[in-house]
Amino acid sequence: MLTIFLSCWLAFFPVSDINEIQSMFYTKQQSVNKNDVSRFLSTLYPDEHYKQEQKRWFLDAVSFIDPKSFQMKVKSYQMISSNYYQVVITQTYRKKNIPYTFTYRTEVRKTKQGWKDADSLGYTRKKGAITVKYSDPILLLQAERAISILLHVSEMLGDKYVQRPKVIEAKLYYNPEVFRQSVKLSLPTWAGGWNEARQSIKLVIGKSDLSSLTHGLAHEYTHQLISYLTNDNAAYWLQEGAAMYYEALISKETPHIDRDFQPYTISQLERLNLEELSDEKASDYYVSCYIQFKKLIHQYGEQKLGNVFRHLHRYPYIDVDSAIKQKQTNQRTFHILQENNILPNQLHSISDAYLKKTNKNIL
Ligand SMILES: [Zn+2]
Numbered sequence: 001m002l003t004i005f006l007s008c009w010l011a012f013f014p015v016s017d018i019n020e021i022q023s024m025f026y027t028k029q030q031s032v033n034k035n036d037v038s039r040f041l042s043t044l045y046p047d048e049h050y051k052q053e054q055k056r057w058f059l060d061a062v063s064f065i066d067p068k069s070f071q072m073k074v075k076s077y078q079m080i081s082s083n084y085y086q087v088v089i090t091q092t093y094r095k096k097n098i099p100y101t102f103t104y105r106t107e108v109r110k111t112k113q114g115w116k117d118a119d120s121l122g123y124t125r126k127k128g129a130i131t132v133k134y135s136d137p138i139l140l141l142q143a144e145r146a147i148s149i150l151l152h153v154s155e156m157l158g159d160k161y162v163q164r165p166k167v168i169e170a171k172l173y174y175n176p177e178v179f180r181q182s183v184k185l186s187l188p189t190w191a192g193g194w195n196e197a198r199q200s201i202k203l204v205i206g207k208s209d210l211s212s213l214t215h216g217l218a219h220e221y222t223h224q225l226i227s228y229l230t231n232d233n234a235a236y237w238l239q240e241g242a243a244m245y246y247e248a249l250i251s252k253e254t255p256h257i258d259r260d261f262q263p264y265t266i267s268q269l270e271r272l273n274l275e276e277l278s279d280e281k282a283s284d285y286y287v288s289c290y291i292q293f294k295k296l297i298h299q300y301g302e303q304k305l306g307n308v309f310r311h312l313h314r315y316p317y318i319d320v321d322s323a324i325k326q327k328q329t330n331q332r333t334f335h336i337l338q339e340n341n342i343l344p345n346q347l348h349s350i351s352d353a354y355l356k357k358t359n360k361n362i363l
Pocket residue numbers: 219223239240243
Protein backbone atom coordinates (compact mmCIF):
# COMPACT_ATOMS: atom_id res chain seq x y z
CA MET A 1 0.00 0.00 0.00
CA LEU A 2 2.76 2.39 0.92
CA THR A 3 4.63 1.58 -2.31
CA ILE A 4 1.56 2.21 -4.44
CA PHE A 5 0.89 5.50 -2.66
CA LEU A 6 4.48 6.65 -3.12
CA SER A 7 4.55 5.78 -6.81
CA CYS A 8 1.32 7.67 -7.44
CA TRP A 9 2.68 10.60 -5.53
CA LEU A 10 5.95 10.61 -7.46
CA ALA A 11 4.09 10.28 -10.73
CA PHE A 12 2.31 13.56 -9.98
CA PHE A 13 5.24 15.44 -8.50
CA PRO A 14 8.68 15.16 -10.12
CA VAL A 15 11.21 14.25 -7.41
CA SER A 16 13.53 17.00 -8.52
CA ASP A 17 10.81 19.63 -7.97
CA ILE A 18 10.03 18.34 -4.50
CA ASN A 19 13.71 18.20 -3.50
CA GLU A 20 14.44 21.66 -4.85
CA ILE A 21 11.39 23.23 -3.19
CA GLN A 22 12.27 21.59 0.15
CA SER A 23 15.85 22.75 -0.24
CA MET A 24 14.72 26.33 -1.00
CA PHE A 25 12.63 26.47 2.20
CA TYR A 26 15.52 24.94 4.16
CA THR A 27 17.77 27.72 2.83
CA LYS A 28 15.15 30.25 3.91
CA GLN A 29 14.99 28.69 7.39
CA GLN A 30 18.78 28.65 7.80
CA SER A 31 19.19 32.21 6.55
CA VAL A 32 16.89 33.37 9.39
CA ASN A 33 18.77 31.27 11.96
CA LYS A 34 22.14 32.53 10.68
CA ASN A 35 20.99 36.14 10.17
CA ASP A 36 21.96 36.11 6.48
CA VAL A 37 19.67 38.60 4.72
CA SER A 38 21.13 38.28 1.21
CA ARG A 39 20.71 34.49 1.31
CA PHE A 40 17.15 34.98 2.55
CA LEU A 41 16.35 37.40 -0.28
CA SER A 42 17.79 34.93 -2.81
CA THR A 43 14.91 32.52 -2.02
CA LEU A 44 12.26 35.06 -3.10
CA TYR A 45 10.51 35.43 -6.42
CA PRO A 46 11.75 38.63 -8.15
CA ASP A 47 8.85 40.94 -7.25
CA GLU A 48 10.04 44.32 -5.91
CA HIS A 49 7.16 44.84 -3.46
CA TYR A 50 7.40 41.30 -2.06
CA LYS A 51 11.17 41.57 -1.68
CA GLN A 52 10.86 44.85 0.24
CA GLU A 53 8.11 43.42 2.45
CA GLN A 54 10.13 40.30 3.18
CA LYS A 55 13.28 42.28 3.89
CA ARG A 56 11.38 44.08 6.66
CA TRP A 57 9.91 40.75 7.85
CA PHE A 58 13.40 39.26 8.07
CA LEU A 59 14.96 42.13 10.05
CA ASP A 60 12.07 42.00 12.50
CA ALA A 61 12.19 38.19 12.82
CA VAL A 62 15.91 37.93 13.59
CA SER A 63 15.60 40.44 16.43
CA PHE A 64 12.21 39.22 17.72
CA ILE A 65 12.41 35.42 18.02
CA ASP A 66 14.75 33.22 20.07
CA PRO A 67 18.02 32.69 18.15
CA LYS A 68 18.19 29.59 15.92
CA SER A 69 14.57 28.63 16.71
CA PHE A 70 13.04 29.16 13.27
CA GLN A 71 11.82 26.16 11.25
CA MET A 72 9.89 25.77 7.97
CA LYS A 73 8.53 22.41 6.83
CA VAL A 74 6.60 21.76 3.62
CA LYS A 75 3.47 19.86 4.64
CA SER A 76 1.85 19.31 1.23
CA TYR A 77 2.24 20.17 -2.44
CA GLN A 78 -0.27 21.00 -5.15
CA MET A 79 1.11 21.23 -8.66
CA ILE A 80 -0.71 23.93 -10.65
CA SER A 81 1.61 23.80 -13.69
CA SER A 82 5.13 22.63 -14.46
CA ASN A 83 6.62 25.83 -13.03
CA TYR A 84 4.03 26.70 -10.38
CA TYR A 85 3.08 24.95 -7.11
CA GLN A 86 0.90 25.83 -4.17
CA VAL A 87 2.41 24.41 -0.98
CA VAL A 88 1.35 24.31 2.66
CA ILE A 89 4.05 25.33 5.13
CA THR A 90 4.25 24.73 8.85
CA GLN A 91 6.35 27.44 10.41
CA THR A 92 7.56 27.26 14.01
CA TYR A 93 9.69 29.47 16.21
CA ARG A 94 10.21 30.19 19.90
CA LYS A 95 9.85 33.52 21.67
CA LYS A 96 11.12 33.58 25.27
CA ASN A 97 11.19 29.79 25.00
CA ILE A 98 7.46 29.56 24.19
CA PRO A 99 6.88 27.72 20.89
CA TYR A 100 4.64 29.27 18.20
CA THR A 101 3.32 27.29 15.23
CA PHE A 102 1.59 28.65 12.16
CA THR A 103 0.42 26.78 9.06
CA TYR A 104 -0.26 28.64 5.82
CA ARG A 105 -0.48 28.14 2.07
CA THR A 106 1.99 29.87 -0.23
CA GLU A 107 2.94 30.00 -3.91
CA VAL A 108 6.19 28.63 -5.29
CA ARG A 109 7.35 29.49 -8.81
CA LYS A 110 10.21 28.23 -10.96
CA THR A 111 12.65 30.81 -12.37
CA LYS A 112 15.95 30.48 -14.26
CA GLN A 113 17.60 30.60 -10.82
CA GLY A 114 15.46 27.73 -9.49
CA TRP A 115 12.30 27.50 -7.36
CA LYS A 116 11.38 30.65 -5.43
CA ASP A 117 8.91 31.60 -2.70
CA ALA A 118 6.31 33.77 -4.48
CA ASP A 119 4.05 35.00 -1.62
CA SER A 120 0.81 33.68 -0.18
CA LEU A 121 -1.69 35.45 -2.45
CA GLY A 122 -2.73 33.31 -5.39
CA TYR A 123 -5.35 35.55 -7.04
CA THR A 124 -5.06 38.86 -8.89
CA ARG A 125 -7.30 41.56 -10.44
CA LYS A 126 -5.74 44.41 -12.40
CA LYS A 127 -6.91 47.65 -13.98
CA GLY A 128 -4.44 50.17 -15.41
CA ALA A 129 -1.84 51.03 -12.78
CA ILE A 130 -3.81 49.33 -9.99
CA THR A 131 -3.23 45.69 -9.02
CA VAL A 132 -5.15 43.93 -6.27
CA LYS A 133 -3.91 40.53 -5.07
CA TYR A 134 -6.08 38.45 -2.74
CA SER A 135 -5.64 35.35 -0.64
CA ASP A 136 -8.91 33.46 -1.18
CA PRO A 137 -11.38 33.15 -4.09
CA ILE A 138 -14.22 34.38 -1.84
CA LEU A 139 -12.57 37.82 -1.89
CA LEU A 140 -13.09 38.27 -5.66
CA LEU A 141 -15.92 40.81 -5.24
CA GLN A 142 -13.89 42.71 -2.64
CA ALA A 143 -10.90 42.78 -5.00
CA GLU A 144 -13.06 44.35 -7.73
CA ARG A 145 -14.46 46.87 -5.25
CA ALA A 146 -10.93 47.61 -4.06
CA ILE A 147 -9.89 48.61 -7.59
CA SER A 148 -12.80 51.11 -7.85
CA ILE A 149 -12.08 52.53 -4.38
CA LEU A 150 -8.35 52.93 -5.08
CA LEU A 151 -9.12 54.61 -8.40
CA HIS A 152 -11.41 57.10 -6.65
CA VAL A 153 -9.05 57.74 -3.72
CA SER A 154 -5.94 58.16 -5.89
CA GLU A 155 -7.74 60.63 -8.18
CA MET A 156 -9.17 62.61 -5.26
CA LEU A 157 -5.85 62.91 -3.41
CA GLY A 158 -3.98 63.35 -6.70
CA ASP A 159 -6.03 66.52 -7.29
CA LYS A 160 -5.04 67.82 -3.87
CA TYR A 161 -1.34 66.97 -3.87
CA VAL A 162 -0.63 66.96 -7.63
CA GLN A 163 1.74 64.00 -7.61
CA ARG A 164 0.78 60.42 -6.91
CA PRO A 165 2.46 56.98 -6.93
CA LYS A 166 2.65 55.59 -10.46
CA VAL A 167 1.96 52.00 -9.41
CA ILE A 168 -0.56 50.98 -6.77
CA GLU A 169 -0.68 47.44 -5.43
CA ALA A 170 -2.97 46.19 -2.65
CA LYS A 171 -3.03 42.77 -0.98
CA LEU A 172 -6.26 41.56 0.64
CA TYR A 173 -6.13 38.86 3.32
CA TYR A 174 -9.04 36.83 4.60
CA ASN A 175 -7.17 35.27 7.53
CA PRO A 176 -5.86 37.94 9.96
CA GLU A 177 -2.97 35.72 11.04
CA VAL A 178 -1.74 35.26 7.46
CA PHE A 179 -1.75 39.06 7.18
CA ARG A 180 0.08 39.55 10.49
CA GLN A 181 2.71 36.93 9.76
CA SER A 182 3.28 38.36 6.29
CA VAL A 183 4.04 41.83 7.71
CA LYS A 184 6.21 40.92 10.70
CA LEU A 185 6.13 38.50 13.60
CA SER A 186 6.12 41.33 16.16
CA LEU A 187 3.06 43.09 14.68
CA PRO A 188 0.40 43.61 17.37
CA THR A 189 -2.71 41.47 16.94
CA TRP A 190 -4.98 44.55 16.80
CA ALA A 191 -3.40 45.66 13.49
CA GLY A 192 -5.66 45.11 10.48
CA GLY A 193 -3.82 47.06 7.77
CA TRP A 194 -0.29 47.98 6.82
CA ASN A 195 1.66 50.05 4.37
CA GLU A 196 5.24 51.21 4.22
CA ALA A 197 7.28 52.83 1.48
CA ARG A 198 7.93 50.61 -1.57
CA GLN A 199 5.52 47.94 -0.30
CA SER A 200 1.96 46.92 -1.18
CA ILE A 201 -1.03 48.12 0.81
CA LYS A 202 -2.02 45.18 3.04
CA LEU A 203 -5.48 44.74 4.51
CA VAL A 204 -7.48 42.13 6.39
CA ILE A 205 -11.02 42.01 5.03
CA GLY A 206 -14.21 39.98 5.34
CA LYS A 207 -15.97 38.81 2.18
CA SER A 208 -18.69 41.49 2.21
CA ASP A 209 -17.63 44.35 4.46
CA LEU A 210 -17.61 47.39 2.16
CA SER A 211 -17.24 49.96 4.95
CA SER A 212 -14.01 48.42 6.30
CA LEU A 213 -12.66 48.12 2.77
CA THR A 214 -13.23 51.84 2.08
CA HIS A 215 -11.80 52.88 5.46
CA GLY A 216 -8.79 50.57 5.16
CA LEU A 217 -7.87 51.45 1.58
CA ALA A 218 -8.32 55.21 2.10
CA HIS A 219 -6.11 55.01 5.22
CA GLU A 220 -3.37 52.85 3.72
CA TYR A 221 -3.36 54.63 0.35
CA THR A 222 -2.78 57.92 2.20
CA HIS A 223 0.28 56.37 3.87
CA GLN A 224 1.53 55.30 0.46
CA LEU A 225 0.98 58.79 -0.98
CA ILE A 226 2.70 60.54 1.96
CA SER A 227 5.65 58.12 1.75
CA TYR A 228 5.89 58.87 -1.97
CA LEU A 229 5.66 62.67 -1.55
CA THR A 230 8.12 62.82 1.38
CA ASN A 231 10.62 60.13 0.35
CA ASP A 232 9.27 58.40 3.48
CA ASN A 233 10.54 61.17 5.76
CA ALA A 234 7.24 62.17 7.44
CA ALA A 235 7.03 61.67 11.21
CA TYR A 236 4.96 58.69 12.35
CA TRP A 237 2.33 61.01 13.93
CA LEU A 238 2.06 63.04 10.72
CA GLN A 239 1.61 59.86 8.67
CA GLU A 240 -1.12 58.58 10.98
CA GLY A 241 -2.77 62.00 11.20
CA ALA A 242 -2.98 62.34 7.42
CA ALA A 243 -4.20 58.74 7.04
CA MET A 244 -6.93 59.23 9.68
CA TYR A 245 -7.97 62.59 8.21
CA TYR A 246 -8.36 61.36 4.62
CA GLU A 247 -9.90 58.08 5.77
CA ALA A 248 -12.62 60.17 7.47
CA LEU A 249 -13.00 62.50 4.48
CA ILE A 250 -13.33 59.69 1.93
CA SER A 251 -15.53 57.39 4.03
CA LYS A 252 -17.59 60.40 5.24
CA GLU A 253 -17.38 58.95 8.76
CA THR A 254 -15.39 60.82 11.41
CA PRO A 255 -13.79 58.92 14.28
CA HIS A 256 -15.71 58.84 17.55
CA ILE A 257 -14.19 61.28 20.06
CA ASP A 258 -15.35 61.35 23.68
CA ARG A 259 -16.36 64.83 24.90
CA ASP A 260 -13.71 64.88 27.61
CA PHE A 261 -10.99 63.33 25.46
CA GLN A 262 -7.62 64.99 25.94
CA PRO A 263 -5.54 64.40 22.82
CA TYR A 264 -1.83 63.67 23.05
CA THR A 265 0.25 66.69 22.08
CA ILE A 266 2.60 66.39 19.11
CA SER A 267 5.49 66.26 21.55
CA GLN A 268 3.87 63.29 23.33
CA LEU A 269 3.05 61.60 20.02
CA GLU A 270 6.68 61.89 18.99
CA ARG A 271 7.76 59.96 22.06
CA LEU A 272 5.20 57.15 21.79
CA ASN A 273 5.79 53.97 19.83
CA LEU A 274 2.39 53.05 18.37
CA GLU A 275 3.32 49.43 17.78
CA GLU A 276 4.02 48.92 21.49
CA LEU A 277 0.70 50.36 22.70
CA SER A 278 -2.32 48.41 23.94
CA ASP A 279 -5.49 48.35 21.86
CA GLU A 280 -7.04 51.19 23.93
CA LYS A 281 -3.94 53.41 23.99
CA ALA A 282 -3.44 52.83 20.26
CA SER A 283 -6.96 54.11 19.68
CA ASP A 284 -6.13 57.30 21.69
CA TYR A 285 -2.96 57.69 19.62
CA TYR A 286 -4.85 57.50 16.31
CA VAL A 287 -7.55 59.93 17.42
CA SER A 288 -4.90 62.36 18.70
CA CYS A 289 -3.02 62.22 15.37
CA TYR A 290 -6.33 62.89 13.59
CA ILE A 291 -7.04 65.94 15.77
CA GLN A 292 -3.52 67.35 15.34
CA PHE A 293 -3.49 66.89 11.57
CA LYS A 294 -6.98 68.34 11.18
CA LYS A 295 -5.84 71.46 13.06
CA LEU A 296 -2.87 71.86 10.73
CA ILE A 297 -5.08 71.49 7.66
CA HIS A 298 -7.65 73.98 8.97
CA GLN A 299 -5.01 76.50 9.94
CA TYR A 300 -2.58 76.21 7.02
CA GLY A 301 -4.46 74.43 4.22
CA GLU A 302 -3.60 71.53 1.99
CA GLN A 303 -1.41 73.57 -0.34
CA LYS A 304 0.97 74.50 2.47
CA LEU A 305 0.95 70.96 3.85
CA GLY A 306 1.73 69.79 0.31
CA ASN A 307 4.81 72.05 0.40
CA VAL A 308 5.84 70.50 3.72
CA PHE A 309 5.59 67.03 2.18
CA ARG A 310 7.60 68.06 -0.88
CA HIS A 311 10.27 69.74 1.24
CA LEU A 312 10.62 66.56 3.30
CA HIS A 313 11.46 64.81 0.03
CA ARG A 314 14.82 66.63 0.01
CA TYR A 315 16.10 64.31 2.72
CA PRO A 316 17.55 60.97 1.66
CA TYR A 317 15.50 57.81 2.03
CA ILE A 318 16.26 55.73 5.14
CA ASP A 319 15.70 52.08 4.25
CA VAL A 320 14.43 50.79 7.62
CA ASP A 321 11.06 50.21 9.32
CA SER A 322 9.14 53.42 10.24
CA ALA A 323 9.26 52.60 13.96
CA ILE A 324 13.07 52.27 13.82
CA LYS A 325 13.61 55.62 12.09
CA GLN A 326 10.99 57.47 14.14
CA LYS A 327 13.55 59.75 15.84
CA GLN A 328 15.02 60.90 12.52
CA THR A 329 11.64 61.42 10.83
CA ASN A 330 10.47 63.41 13.90
CA GLN A 331 13.52 65.68 13.58
CA ARG A 332 13.15 66.10 9.84
CA THR A 333 9.44 66.89 10.11
CA PHE A 334 10.01 69.36 12.95
CA HIS A 335 12.67 71.16 10.90
CA ILE A 336 10.50 71.41 7.78
CA LEU A 337 7.45 72.57 9.76
CA GLN A 338 9.59 75.39 11.19
CA GLU A 339 11.05 76.24 7.81
CA ASN A 340 7.52 76.63 6.44
CA ASN A 341 6.52 78.90 9.33
CA ILE A 342 4.08 76.38 10.67
CA LEU A 343 4.70 77.37 14.22
CA PRO A 344 3.46 75.00 16.84
CA ASN A 345 2.85 77.77 19.40
CA GLN A 346 -0.13 78.93 17.36
CA LEU A 347 -1.84 75.67 18.15
CA HIS A 348 -3.26 75.56 21.61
CA SER A 349 -2.81 71.87 22.22
CA ILE A 350 0.78 71.61 21.07
CA SER A 351 2.86 71.76 24.21
CA ASP A 352 5.68 74.10 25.05
CA ALA A 353 7.96 71.11 25.32
CA TYR A 354 7.65 70.78 21.57
CA LEU A 355 8.83 74.36 21.09
CA LYS A 356 11.59 74.11 23.64
CA LYS A 357 13.25 71.20 21.94
CA THR A 358 16.89 72.04 21.49
CA ASN A 359 17.96 69.09 19.42
CA LYS A 360 17.58 70.57 15.98
CA ASN A 361 20.36 68.64 14.34
CA ILE A 362 18.62 67.00 11.51
CA LEU A 363 19.21 63.98 9.80
ZN1 LIG B 1 -1.95 54.07 9.72
